[in-house]
Amino acid sequence: MADSNFTVMVVEDEDLLLEAIGKKLQQVQMFPILCRSGKEAVDYLSAHEQVPNAVWLDYYLKDTDGLALMTLLKQNPKWENIPVVVVSNSASTLKVNNMLALGAKKYLLKAEYRLEDIVDIIRQLNETK
């Protein structure tokens, strides 16, 4: 599938994981925007007119968390419709319910999924949008 115009913003503060995700997205012809913190993500979104097709969001970030970032996205009419997939180390019922209530499309447990599986989920989200 040639998705060269398909951009995925990845917000993940673990460098190694960010690198692996970026490589995978490039391999499947998606365009990754790699952000190491919540601030980098917001700065990028604010500076660019074009919004990404999807956000791959880690829940625990060094400067913020998924809940705060998600709330921020939902408050901005330009960003509120970007589909968000949370990929986290911890999926307590409370966190999952909160994120889904805020409009996250999926909440995935990091170590349970292969990169390929997560990419497929993001692709399907875009098709059903």
Add this chain to the structure above:
Amino acid sequence: MDILVLGMVFFILLALVIGVIISRVSKSSKLEEELREEKELTHAIVASMGEGVLVLDTDYDIKLINPQAEKLLETTAKEAVGQKWAEFVKAYVGDQEITFDKRSSVKTLASGEIKITSIGDDHYYFTRSGRKFPIVAITAPLKREGKVVGVVKVFRDATHEKEIDRMKTDFISLASHQLRTPLSAIKWFTELLLDPAAGTLTMEQQGYAAKIAVSTDRMVSLVNSLLNISRIESGRIMIDPKPTDLLELVESVISELKRKMDTKGHKFIINTIDKLAPIPVDPKLIGHVYANLIDNAIKYTQDRGDISVFISKKNDEIISQISDSGFGIPVNEQQKLFQRFFRASNAIKHVTEGSGLGLYLVKAIVESSGGKIWFKSEEGKGSTFWFSLPIAGMQPKKGEVSLDS
């Protein structure tokens, strides 16, 4: 002369009678003294025990309370004796009050069985000044001539144990979550390595990388098991009962295990004796119990074996039976089966992977659902596991976490 003899005989007789009476009296006063001493000793033992002791009669009225129980419950014997125990001191599981018929004393009196309340049961007493403290307790029937005439309860304040238990659980939880980050990195880079897009590996290299992938997944599931155990043990797990058709639940579990079962060519039968009405259980928790027991049956049975699930009703319980024609469990290892990290010696030979945590978790789930689990097994013939669930179902419980999260 005759009178003299008669007088002497009379005197001797009198002396004998007096002697007998005196000895009787001294014997009975000795008995009384022994009795008193014994009573005092019993009283002293009960009074100096570091645990709280309560004796209730068959109406659940407090008959006896020792000083430690007075102290813990912030009361006096004068105030407490004669009071209804269940009203006098409220008991809680977590933050939920225990209803009268679920109180240990009521259960013990009805069943005549000893009930042990351990730290994992998450029991609390609520004193009238508003102090809530965790307890561990043993509630035993007080028997006289084979008849239950009351209840003896020995309990203590478990605040310290609770704290240590919480620290242990927090540590396991934190460590396991931390492990997931490097595990994800290993998993994802192995995936990239095996992807031809990163360049071609030799067959041998591919084989090695595939083994890394398999081992990583094993580690991931081990971390999940540890987390599940820490959740169950901490009592923080939420219980969300929904009316559940157990047969349907087993079928949904089977659909995930079907591939595994087909690969080994097992024959699978599922049956129920009568139409079972849905019972309120947490499908996630009980689904985990079925999945684990059936998965064990698949793993520990040689190819083309027989596996069956049978669900029946007995009195006020639903009994689920999971049988296999597998390797069985050696008799001398059977008592260790539900221990953490235990794996049977023959199981290890046949299936190298496995954490020894599955049955431990299953037992914890069943018991926290008000049920029991037991088994029969013969080496070389197979194993049958049974677990019971109360027909009334599980009590809902608010919690922060659920299984596999």
